Amino acid sequence: MRTHYCGQLSSQTIGQEVTLCGWAHRRRDHGGVIFIDLRDREGLAQVVCDPDRPEMFKVAESIRNEFCLKIVGKVRARPAGSTNANIASGEVEILCQNIEVLNPSVTPPFQLDDENLSENVRLQHRVLDLRRPQMQKNMMLRYKTAMAFRRYLDNAGFIDIETPMLTKSTPEGARDYLVPSRVNAGQFFALPQSPQLFKQLLMIAGFDRYYQITKCFRDEDLRADRQPEFTQVDIETSFLNEAEITGIMENLIRTVFKEAIDVDLPNPFPRISYSEAMQRYGSDKPDLRVTLELTEVTDAVKDVPFKVFANVANSENGRVAALRIPGGNSLTRGEIDAYASFVGIYGAKGLAYIKVNDVTQINESGLQSPIVKNLNEAALKAIIERTGAQSGDLIFFCADKAKVVNDALGALRIKIGHEKGFVNGSAWEPLWVVDFPMFEYDEENKRWAACHHPFTSPKDEHVGLLATDPGKCLAKAYDLAVNGWEMGGGSVRIHRADVQEQVFSALGIDEEEAKIKFGFLLDALKYGAPPHGGIAFGLDRIVTMMTGAESIRDVIAFPKTQRAQCLLTDAPSEVDEKQLRELHIRLRQKVEPQVKA
């Protein structure tokens, strides 16, 4: 029906007769002439309706916002002074010859260019919300990004193989979404939390290089950056080691960023170990745009009179760390109090600090703080030296279990960094975090749990530690973090049945349990499984970062709310008793009709 998209018109098209299809974005009447901004997915074009064509003009007068129109007209240059540099077709306008109203519209519940809509209103009227130019751009960028992934992987010999959506429930990790089986009474499928096991089976089946852009499901309580269903770029390859896999993957990410948003990411990405990341940034996904760093002082305060520090420093898993804020001496009391309550969110019981008035005097006259008198000179010297503090600086301290200190000071580092401008000016800071521990101790259940997942390979030289000292055992695991977000994570997998059994045993999974849950994997490992490994990237997050959107809901066409509801279609909803009967289930209790949020 059309010859051009609105956004394709430019000074190159002047003099051509064009046919456009789209929506009336705005209509203005000015000096007896009607101006219609026509909108389609590629942009806007200004249509001029002169009263000298009375039949056409009569149609133009009837047009309201969001009418769907077909317009025939001639492209001409806009009069001097009325060009619009903000839009692609801003130098031209279309002198209208004919308008056809393809479909009228009732008055929309909101203006499409209203920037202050509540998210609930937007989600209820998602179809109109998606017409907004920003949402059109977001969905286009999402597509462009996904295609950049596909092109790169295709060229590199990866093939997309679909894995099942109706699969087996494994009550490990997150909560499964279940699907009752009609044919097999009393049994349930689960929707996949990830295609992890299937992609390993595909490697064992010899497909060598696999990828899939696929939906994954987790029935967890939702946060701003979580959805019940999310999209993963899932990748696995055989016969490559950790360095080779991460090498291909960072090349992939560089290519995707270049193609999607024309950004040059560094080459190579920096790599730091998990333990260094925790030491320096208190996080396994550090935001390297922030220049502040944590300083280790645990060993320096073991003997100080200040019990809060000394007790922690001498306890198991205790950590005392400092965060130096250059020029922080000028922070107000109010600011410092606000930071103290901020770290409280992460479980920190307090936020000690020292104002460095004069760095040449390592005592109560040079260093201003109620705790200084309880820290001995050696400790103070070590603190000043290691933090590199200068006169005018402020040093924050946190002393607690290492996890609390890392979470609290890690978050404070980001907060102060961005609020006070301690940033390096770089827009994108990717890095690999490597050498993760295999296991972390689950205090609640008094057992070791897998840090990544139970199929992650230990470092070759650490296999012996599986039985003797699992806490010291490092994994061939890697995470890709960008600007403080985890963008992807993966590992080299275990390809030998005997090592897999040792890992299950370290996790306290006995032979029978392993057989029931993962028997098909253990079985497959026996038939010459190749060395293999892979990664999964979160597509929703990557695109959210690229667009600068606040929520992943802005890069998903039809997202769920934080109560896991679709406000557009009103899902989930009640179903017929007959449907439940066919599925051999019943509700636990009669549900009263609810008013939806």
Added chain:
Amino acid sequence: MRTHYCGQLSSQTIGQEVTLCGWAHRRRDHGGVIFIDLRDREGLAQVVCDPDRPEMFKVAESIRNEFCLKIVGKVRARPAGSTNANIASGEVEILCQNIEVLNPSVTPPFQLDDENLSENVRLQHRVLDLRRPQMQKNMMLRYKTAMAFRRYLDNAGFIDIETPMLTKSTPEGARDYLVPSRVNAGQFFALPQSPQLFKQLLMIAGFDRYYQITKCFRDEDLRADRQPEFTQVDIETSFLNEAEITGIMENLIRTVFKEAIDVDLPNPFPRISYSEAMQRYGSDKPDLRVTLELTEVTDAVKDVPFKVFANVANSENGRVAALRIPGGNSLTRGEIDAYASFVGIYGAKGLAYIKVNDVTQINESGLQSPIVKNLNEAALKAIIERTGAQSGDLIFFCADKAKVVNDALGALRIKIGHEKGFVNGSAWEPLWVVDFPMFEYDEENKRWAACHHPFTSPKDEHVGLLATDPGKCLAKAYDLAVNGWEMGGGSVRIHRADVQEQVFSALGIDEEEAKIKFGFLLDALKYGAPPHGGIAFGLDRIVTMMTGAESIRDVIAFPKTQRAQCLLTDAPSEVDEKQLRELHIRLRQKVEPQVKA
């Protein structure tokens, strides 16, 4: 780890030192030398292990089938007379310098080249089954086909937008798979039967051209070509009419066949109306490779003494049709009886026939059949003339409700056509079937039902019939059939709320019901919905046809059985009581542990 895939070696590589990774497909010992056929996803390569390298040779001696190996060696020409034209690397072999066993294998439960495996064994050991060269090829072809779809659609300005997997149950059409909601007690999501409504919403949102290769779900009893989850290439576009949409789509299919299997499909595809397809082939997805056709004789037998024909010919929805078999006079009594019981499967109560001994005598001496004496001369003349029968032919007849006649003779046409070689020799016969009726009468529920779905647009000139004579109302619907399989189907959709309401009304869906089920679509149609339409192709079927596989299970990596079970992972399975409690459901009755099929 490798320098080449096995299948990449050729006379071009002679003299090079290569590293290969793969599996021992076969090991032969011959004249003191060990030959290993090494297999990877690209093919086989012959590795020669000479005893003059004792260390390497010792490893070679330990190798059994399916060991995972890394081999270093030098490519050389095979000795004259020992080349193998069946494999890509058949002119060369690798003189082995070093073998590393990356992982040994226990003895597989079957030989990979065993062609007579039961499907159950294959599905239980799917990982080994997928190692078989044919399955590797099938999965590669599936990928190639999907990528050909993506490339074409990408170039044509279509964008892939993901629609939700957790969506709303609409108890229409097939049975939904349900997913209980934990957060919203007593409520359920449904897995999508197709993204139909969402793709229409995306058109209304202005995305103009959409596609998605996505999983769809139907909880129906399974047949050979059905799976609980299947993959659809889903497409929708705005501002195009029926001819334009089918034009783009047949171009797409031509391109996909060319790129995936190097086949040139005809240009353009033939188009016939639904009513002509039923008249001539008794099917709305006729196999045009078969040259036999049905002949209409209903009107010619209205007055014959033979009551079986005359009664049907004078009844509502009755049809009497003939199927001429050239040279069929030579069919044996046994063959004819077998065909008669074959049509019984489709509900036909009998299969009358006339043997044409001498076409110049339109009477009992020229035409041999118990029914001839009960057909008057006018009828016999019409039959001979219309079928174009020659001496030596045989004519089958079926008289019944039109549906039974079409199903029975349509199936018989295919069966005899392929068995007796009445085929045109063409490997691929695509065609469009168009002008479908909007509605078919549902005898059971005494109401009109949608032939396609309730969002299909009627022909512009038939909108008036919606209220007065829905049975006569034709739709802007089109199916693409290839070789007797439905490969895809679609329609121009209704874009005006008033027409949509008239269609609901013809279907007996009242305003309240429509609002509950499709309120969000009706609402969206009010805001300037564009004219739009689309199609969905069945990827599993297309690839099955391309490979010549017997079942779509052969082109799906991890399929379900006809009892909707995954024999590899043992899904579906029982789940913990705790999981059910969290989902606010309970089982109807305690299920006894079952032995799986």
